[in-house]
Amino acid sequence: MALLRLPDGAPRTPAIVISLLVVALAVVVAVAAPWLGLPDPDAMEAIPYQPPNARHWFGTDNFGRDVLSRIVWGTRLALIVAVVSSLASSILGIVLGSISGYFGGWVDGVMSRTFDVFLLIPTFFLVLLIVALFGQGLQYTMIAIALTTWPRSARIMRSQVLSLKSRVYVQSSRAAGASHPWVLTRHVVPNGLAPIVTDGTILMGFAILTEAGLSFLGLGDQNAVSWGRMIFEGQRQLRIAPWLSIFPGLALLLLVAALNLLGDGLNQAMNPQLRRQSIRARGKPPVDLGPPKAEDAGAPILDVRGLKMEYRLPKGAIRAVDGVDFTLPRGGSLGVVGESGCGKSSLGAALLQVMAPNAVYTAGDVSVAGRPILKDGQVVRAGSRDAVMDIRWTRVSIIFQSAMNALNPVLTVRQQLMEAYRLHRPAEDEAAAVARIEALFDLIGIPHRRMTAYPHELSGGMRQRVMIALSLLHEPDLVIADEPTTALDVLIQDQILGEIDALRRRLGLGLILISHDMGAVAETCDRVAVMYAGEIVEIAPTSVIFGDPRHPYTRALMGALPTVTGPKRPLETLAGEPFTPTGDIVGCRFAPRCAMATDRCRAEAPAPVAVAADHLARCHYARDDARIPA
Amino acid sequence: MTAPLLEAADLRKTFDLRAGWFSTLLGGKADQVRAVDGIDLRLIPGEVLAVVGESGSGKTTTGRLITLQDRPTGGTLRFEGRDVAGLSGAALKAYRRRVQMIFQNPFEALDPRHRVIDAVAEPLAIHGIGTAAERRARAEAALADVDLRPIARFADRHPADLSGGQLQRVAIARALILEPALIVADEPVSMLDVSVRSGVMTLMTELRRRTGVAYLTITHDLAVARYMSDRTAVMYLGAIVEEGPTEDLIAGAAHPYTRLLLQAVPEHRSGARRARIRLPGDAQSVKAIPDGCRFHPRCPMARDVCRTTEPPKVAVGPGRWAACHFAGEVLATGVAA
Numbered sequence: 001m002a003l004l005r006l007p008d009g010a011p012r013t014p015a016i017v018i019s020l021l022v023v024a025l026a027v028v029v030a031v032a033a034p035w036l037g038l039p040d041p042d043a044m045e046a047i048p049y050q051p052p053n054a055r056h057w058f059g060t061d062n063f064g065r066d067v068l069s070r071i072v073w074g075t076r077l078a079l080i081v082a083v084v085s086s087l088a089s090s091i092l093g094i095v096l097g098s099i100s101g102y103f104g105g106w107v108d109g110v111m112s113r114t115f116d117v118f119l120l121i122p123t124f125f126l127v128l129l130i131v132a133l134f135g136q137g138l139q140y141t142m143i144a145i146a147l148t149t150w151p152r153s154a155r156i157m158r159s160q161v162l163s164l165k166s167r168v169y170v171q172s173s174r175a176a177g178a179s180h181p182w183v184l185t186r187h188v189v190p191n192g193l194a195p196i197v198t199d200g201t202i203l204m205g206f207a208i209l210t211e212a213g214l215s216f217l218g219l220g221d222q223n224a225v226s227w228g229r230m231i232f233e234g235q236r237q238l239r240i241a242p243w244l245s246i247f248p249g250l251a252l253l254l255l256v257a258a259l260n261l262l263g264d265g266l267n268q269a270m271n272p273q274l275r276r277q278s279i280r281a282r283g284k285p286p287v288d289l290g291p292p293k294a295e296d297a298g299a300p301i302l303d304v305r306g307l308k309m310e311y312r313l314p315k316g317a318i319r320a321v322d323g324v325d326f327t328l329p330r331g332g333s334l335g336v337v338g339e340s341g342c343g344k345s346s347l348g349a350a351l352l353q354v355m356a357p358n359a360v361y362t363a364g365d366v367s368v369a370g371r372p373i374l375k376d377g378q379v380v381r382a383g384s385r386d387a388v389m390d391i392r393w394t395r396v397s398i399i400f401q402s403a404m405n406a407l408n409p410v411l412t413v414r415q416q417l418m419e420a421y422r423l424h425r426p427a428e429d430e431a432a433a434v435a436r437i438e439a440l441f442d443l444i445g446i447p448h449r450r451m452t453a454y455p456h457e458l459s460g461g462m463r464q465r466v467m468i469a470l471s472l473l474h475e476p477d478l479v480i481a482d483e484p485t486t487a488l489d490v491l492i493q494d495q496i497l498g499e500i501d502a503l504r505r506r507l508g509l510g511l512i513l514i515s516h517d518m519g520a521v522a523e524t525c526d527r528v529a530v531m532y533a534g535e536i537v538e539i540a541p542t543s544v545i546f547g548d549p550r551h552p553y554t555r556a557l558m559g560a561l562p563t564v565t566g567p568k569r570p571l572e573t574l575a576g577e578p579f580t581p582t583g584d585i586v587g588c589r590f591a592p593r594c595a596m597a598t599d600r601c602r603a604e605a606p607a608p609v610a611v612a613a614d615h616l617a618r619c620h621y622a623r624d625d626a627r628i629p630a
Numbered sequence: 631m632t633a634p635l636l637e638a639a640d641l642r643k644t645f646d647l648r649a650g651w652f653s654t655l656l657g658g659k660a661d662q663v664r665a666v667d668g669i670d671l672r673l674i675p676g677e678v679l680a681v682v683g684e685s686g687s688g689k690t691t692t693g694r695l696i697t698l699q700d701r702p703t704g705g706t707l708r709f710e711g712r713d714v715a716g717l718s719g720a721a722l723k724a725y726r727r728r729v730q731m732i733f734q735n736p737f738e739a740l741d742p743r744h745r746v747i748d749a750v751a752e753p754l755a756i757h758g759i760g761t762a763a764e765r766r767a768r769a770e771a772a773l774a775d776v777d778l779r780p781i782a783r784f785a786d787r788h789p790a791d792l793s794g795g796q797l798q799r800v801a802i803a804r805a806l807i808l809e810p811a812l813i814v815a816d817e818p819v820s821m822l823d824v825s826v827r828s829g830v831m832t833l834m835t836e837l838r839r840r841t842g843v844a845y846l847t848i849t850h851d852l853a854v855a856r857y858m859s860d861r862t863a864v865m866y867l868g869a870i871v872e873e874g875p876t877e878d879l880i881a882g883a884a885h886p887y888t889r890l891l892l893q894a895v896p897e898h899r900s901g902a903r904r905a906r907i908r909l910p911g912d913a914q915s916v917k918a919i920p921d922g923c924r925f926h927p928r929c930p931m932a933r934d935v936c937r938t939t940e941p942p943k944v945a946v947g948p949g950r951w952a953a954c955h956f957a958g959e960v961l962a963t964g965v966a967a
Contacts, residue, residue, distance in 0.1 A: 168738040172801075175697050176753040176808070177726035187741050251855035320877035341821040489684035490850065516824065519896025522749075560828040564880055564895050571828035572859060577793055578823075 005274055016265035021050050022258035030075040038069035039493035041225050049241050056138050059243040061233070067243060071251050073225040078255060081142055081211045088146035088490070090200050093153025100154070101161030102180070115151035123148040123210055131219050138221040141214055145207045152203070153196050158193030167191075183539060201263035205256040212252055227252045281312035283360030285304035287378040292387060296370030301478050301510045302328040302351070302396075307364030308377065309350040319581040320346035320359070322534030325608075329476065333504060333511040335521030335542070337557070338531035344514045345401070348482045350511075352398055353379060353388045368396055369477065397471035401483040406467065407455040413466050414451040421473055440469040444499060468500065478510035485520065497524055518561055520618040522546055527614075530554045536608075540615035542576040548612045550609075550617040588619070596627060634694065635710060635811055638671040642704030643691050647917070663916050665691040666707065669869035671846075675811060678838065678845040680859035680876065682852055686916055687847045687865040693814045696846060697731045698722065710811070712794055727757055730805040734817035736784035738806075740789040746773070747785040750803045757808065772803040775840075776833060777926070795826030799833065806837060818850045831857050852892060856880055861949070864888045867924045868916050874950030884944070884952035884961040886929050887932075923955070930965055931956060 029036075039045065046064040050056055058067035100111035108401055127144040134140050164189055173183050212228025214220045219231060227248040236242030249450045309321040328334055336344045349355045351366060352371070366374040373380050373388045380387040392398075400406060408416055414437065421433045441448055444465045464484065471479050481500065485493035501524050504511050515521050521528055521542075528545040530538045530553065537553040549555045552600065559572030576593035588606050591597040598622055609622040621627045647661040666688045671681050683689040693702040695707065698717065707715045717725050730753075733739045740749045751769035754760060760768065772783050776799040778784045789797055798818065804812050804912060815821060818834065819827045847858050855862045856876055863873040864887065872885035874886065883889045920927050926936040935955050944957040955959060 004868065109807055168733045168735055169741045171699065172731065172733055172804075173741075173752065174740050175699060175726060175731040176804070177723045178752075178756045179723075182756060190743055202810075277780035278762070339825055490891060490894045491684065494896070497896070517896065518824070524898050557824055560824050562828070562831075562857045563897070564853050564856055565897060568856060568877065571832060573832060574825035575829075577796075582911055 005031060013265055013268070015261050016132060016269065019258040019261040019265060022254055023262060024254050026075050026079060026258075027181070028220055029072055029415070030079050030165045032073050033076055036072065038072060041065060041069040041073040049237075051241070052243055059241070059245045061230075061244050062241070067230075067247055068229055070225050071227070071248055071285040074230060074248065075251070075255075077138070077224050078208045078211070078252075081138070081145070084202040085142040085149070085207040086200050089150040089203060090196055092130055092146065092150040093155075094157050094189065094193070094196060096150070097154035097157025098161045098184060098192070100518065101158035102165050102184055104162075105555040108158070112155075115154045115158075118148065118151045119155075121148055124213070127210075127214055127219065134386045136219060136222060138224055141211055141220060142207075145210050150202055153199065155353065156195050156199055157192055157549045160195065161188055162187045164192050166390040170583065175366075195267070198263045198267040201259045201266065205259035205263075207258075208252065208256055213444070222312045258347045259596060281359045281360045283362070284376075284378045286381045286386070287375055288377070288383070289372065289387075290382065290384050292390065293371055299370030301330045301332070302326075302512075303365075303367045303370075304351070305365040307347075307350060307374075308362045309346060309355065309359055309364075309365060310362055311346075312358050312360065316582055319362075319534050321350050322581050324364075324534075324536055326529060326536065326539060328510055328512065330476070331508040331510055332527070333513065333525040335525035335528040336512065336514045336531060337516065337518055337521050339530060339578055340516065341580070342531040342536040343581075345482050348398065348480050348512065348514045351431050352396060353386070353399065353577075354392075380430075393420075393471075393476070394474040395476055396478040396480065397474070397476045399467055399479065399481040399484045400609040401486060407463060409455055412452050412454055413458070415468060417451075417466075417473060424474055436473070437469075440472060443472070443503060444469050461488055464488060464492075464496060465499070468496070468503075472503065472507075473505070473508075476509070478512070480512045480514070482514040483516070484513075486515070486517075493520070500524065518546075518557065530557070534581040535618060536616075537588065537590065537619070538615075538617040540611070540617075544612070544615055549583070550611050551619045552591075552596055553590050554617075556593075565597060596621070620630050631952075633711065633923075634708075635677075636671065636673040636925065637708045638669060638696070639707050639708075640670065640705035641692070641695060641707060642668050642701050643688075643695055643700060655721045655964075661917065664868050664919060665916055666695060666702075667916075667919065668816045669863075669865070669868075671696075671863065671870075673812065673844055673846060676838065676842045676844050677861065678835075678847060678859040680847045680849060680855035681865060682849055682855050682862055683865035684850060684891075686867070688868040688916065689850075689865050692865070693731070693816050693846065693848050696812075697729055697814050698725065716805065722849075723757070726737045727753075727808050728765050728807060728810050729812045729814065730810040732798075732801050732805050732813060732815040732818050734800055735821050736794050737789075737821070738768055739801045740797060744791070745786050745788060746778075746800050749789070749800060750807060753804060753808050759808075768807060769803070772807045774798075775806065776800070776803045776805055778803070789957070793826070794822050795830060798822060798830050802830075802834065802837070806841065806843065809841065810843060812844045812846065814846045816847070817850070818847065819854060820849065820851065824942055828857075834858065835927045852880065852895060864891070867919050869924060869953065871954070872950075872952040874947065878947060878950060882961055884946040884950065885954045885958040886931050886960055886965045887925050888952075889965045890930075893927065900915045917963060923953075931960070 042065065044063040044065055045201045046066060048060060048062050048064040050060040052059045056066050056068065056283045058071065060066055069308060096111060099303050100108045114331045122144060126148050130140045130144050170183055170187050172185055211220060211226065212231065215228030216225040216232040220226050230248040231245045234241070237244055241572055253275040275493065280596065304324055307321055307324045308319065324347060326334065335365060336347060338344045359376060361377040363377040364374060365372060365376065368391050371387065373391065373599055417437045418433050421436060437451070438448055441451060446462060458466065485496050488496065497520055500511065503509060511525070512526055513521055525542055527539065528542050529536045530545065530551065532553050538545065538549065545554060546558065554573060556574045560574060562571060574593060579589045579592065581589065585605065587602040587604060588597070590599040606618050606620045608616040608618050611617055611622050643666040645663045645665055647663055669692065670920050671679070681689045681692055690900065691700065695702050698714065702715050706713060709729065715849055747766060747769050751765040753767045754768060759765065769857055770785065773781050773784060778796060778799050792800065819830050822830060831854065834845065847855065859876045861874065862876040862879050863870045864885065865871070866887050872883060872888045874881065879888065880892065884891060922938045923936040923941050926932040929936065941953045941955045943951040943953055945951045946957050946961050
């Protein structure tokens with residue numbers, strides 16, 4: 001099974017375990033049939049029509065043959081049919097499907113039409129034809145099943161190959177000089193096999209059923225012991241000897257159901273997306289603090305204390321946000337920077353309670369303008385409504401990284417803005433909504449005539465500006481922007497950052513800008529928080545962060561940045577790998593990569609050290625000037 | 631003068647946009663996209679040329695043409711003096727042994743089912759070099775060259791177990807194992823975090839010093855070009871608009887587009903905010919390349935001549951030129967917005 005590389009812990013769902021057991025039992029029974037000490041399945045030695053008893057557990061049939069023995073031997077036939085015909089079918093499908101998908105063009109055109117034609121031939125019709133031409137026999141049954149089912153595998157394989165052939169590693173192999181057959185057999189086909197394997201188990205079930213059906217009709221192999229034949233023979237005595245057809249029927253049902261279940265289970269296990277959807281973590285219960293307090297005009301727009309949020313994964317919890325504190329005054333701007341995986345995007349999502357289903361809060365308080373929305377890691381509710389609902393989009397809005405794709409493709413930009421506007425303000429008339437939207441378009445610099453465009457008619461930069469408009473629709477006090485310009489070209493990025501900055505100044509908007517781009521943050525934000533392994537390791541006014549960084553990690557980040565101004569200096573490099581906050585953590589999280597780490601760092605986790613009134617750094621030596629290189 | 635390793639003259643790539651059957655029925659003609667619109671490139675052995683541009687500039691297509699993943703539709707492409715544009719079969723395979731490629735996304739550049747050591751050794755196997763044991767030994771040496779040590783920790787891992795920076799090092803080892811004369815690197819560090827980016831850039835520079843390989847580095851980031859290249863060519867809508875020694879070009883660009891690109895790079899050093907220049911209009915598309923100077927609809931300095939006449943290459947210094955009617959003026963005084 002190395003071929004499939006089942007992910008750790010994946011196949012242990014009850015469905016897979018039970019179905020695997022049933023299939024394994026069938027295989028063992030089939031292989032061991034001659035040695036089980038059962039009577040000869042064809043020997044007519046016993047008294048006919050015996051109901052199940054101690055000697056013949058499943059009774060005997062009209063010729064005095066032992067039913068249990070016949071079922072056991074029938075398992076052999078069923079499995080041979082299942083394996084041979086589905087293997088033949090899959091191999092034919094894999095070969096033809098991958099050729100069709102890989103070479104494309106007219107080859108694909110001709111071949112995929114051929115698949116369609118074969119799919120239209122009913123199995124039974126083809127079998128009848130083959131039996132009429134060649135006579136009855138197990139091999140003809142299997143050929144007929146394979147001939148009518150292979151287009152299924154071929155179509156699956158074709159679509160797999162169509163997407164796999166443009167993968168970078170396939171191109172990379174071609175660019176290294178590999179031939180088409182090399183690439184196909186080593187990179188394309190092996191990576192496309194997983195769904196064929198899952199479909200193969202379902203195909204096996206189908207093959208067994210088909211064979212049983214044919215035998216039931218008297219078209220199977222006359223000399224073999226087949227479940228279908230047993231059911232056929234038994235149905236004539238259904239009233240006087242029901243066990244004749246019930247037991248083979250049960251065997252058939254059990255094996256086919258197990259194979260189908262196994263197919264579904266494997267599919268689930270090998271498709272991480274399906275698996276992830278099934279993980280839903282349960283956090284602390286919500287807390288009801290009664291009707292919301294009146295807003296406190298003097299309170300900061302956002303106050304975050306000891307916020308902790310973790311992702312629950314099969315292997316354990318990752319503490320993506322692990323004790324974050326900060327305060328954002330009204331109209332203030334904070335940049336959050338750090339490497340991928342440091343928790344900056346998780347922090348953005350956690351602030352407004354828009355996390356993945358497997359994320360939970362474990363501690364912390366968040367309040368917006370003095371009104372709590374999270375208390376002690378518990379979501380604050382008022383009656384049946386989460387407190388965050390009253391402020392999300394209207395008071396605090398969020399622009400996501402992939403926001404460019406968040407627009408509905410079948411509605412015009414104007415329709416979407418109208419809808420969003422009237423959702424929160426149903427009382428206002430259309431004229432007011434139009435006026436507001438037009439004002440917004442002026443603000444973000446898109447001509448009014450473009451309002452009736454569909455999202456696909458706009459460039460990436462335009463769409464991102466529409467998303468900014470959407471986030472400003474209800475005149476929020478705070479915008480959280482997670483990598484708002486990452487996918488855009490430099491010139492457009494510069495314009496959009498400029499727009500956000502100008503809007504902020506004009507509207508007195510608060511801004512949290514989450515970005516990996518130090519330059520973007522430096523130019524747009526008053527304060528910067530540097531995150532590492534779920535913690536803010538340094539937070540200070542922008543000029544201080546860039547001019548006098550006190551945490552070794554911040555300094556390493558600054559030293560690694562290439563620049564286009566000033567003299568060209570050698571770049572510093574940061575050794576090692578980012579730290580994943582999971583399990584028990586001893587010492588400073590940055591110590592394994594820190595050039596200046598001491599024994600104290602490895603033993604004792606540093607608390608935030610106040611370098612100045614508005615400058616904190618999570619380093620034991622943040623105030624030790626002798627240890628800070630000039 | 632050193633004999634060039636790679637020489638492209640008036641290189642072109644035109645894609646046909648397939649017109650719908652209905653418009654074909656009505657006599658509509660297929661639209662053409664001039665992705666690469668007549669570029670000249672010259673690279674000597676061991677040199678690093680950066681091709682810088684935004685999306686849609688044709689820089690990635692240029693890389694695909696040089697590695698012959700796409701075939702040019704016009705112009706000539708010569709490698710070590712021989713025309714290679716039409717190579718096929720064994721000659722193409724031999725060319726690919728000499729010209730390797732590094733791709734942008736390290737997370738997708740390696741087959742998820744193959745172990746690291748096999749991925750690195752694969753090019754040797756493709757070209758039938760050595761026995762399995764020899765190939766493994768060479769692959770291990772290559773891993774050591776890219777600082778993936780201890781080798782035992784990485785050799786038998788699968789790509790999913792490695793970080794982006796480690797994966798890109800594996801990709802570099804894989805590209806270098808055939809000892810190519812040229813590596814085309816398409817955005818080799820753009821997907822990497824800042825902290826590992828400098829490590830990979832330094833490594834590539836160091837390997838070039840050690841092996842004498844030439845790089846054609848494709849990037850959207852002028853800062854990356856500055857740290858990785860000797861010369862830079864700036865592309866806009868399928869054409870090179872300016873070319874010159876990287877450090878000179880960054881210190882004082884002679885094409886308004888290059889100037890604007892440089893100004894748009896956010897600066898983290900000085901606390902002062904730059905003055906942002908607002909360009910008229912959005913990015914143009916190669917589907918409709920403007921007449922005259924292709925940059926004129928967005929150029930803050932555009933005058934009448936720019937709308938009608940395609941600018942020639944104006945020499946502005948040793949080994950430097952810019953395709954702008956006012957290159958001398960831009961070089962001297964910058965862009966007057």
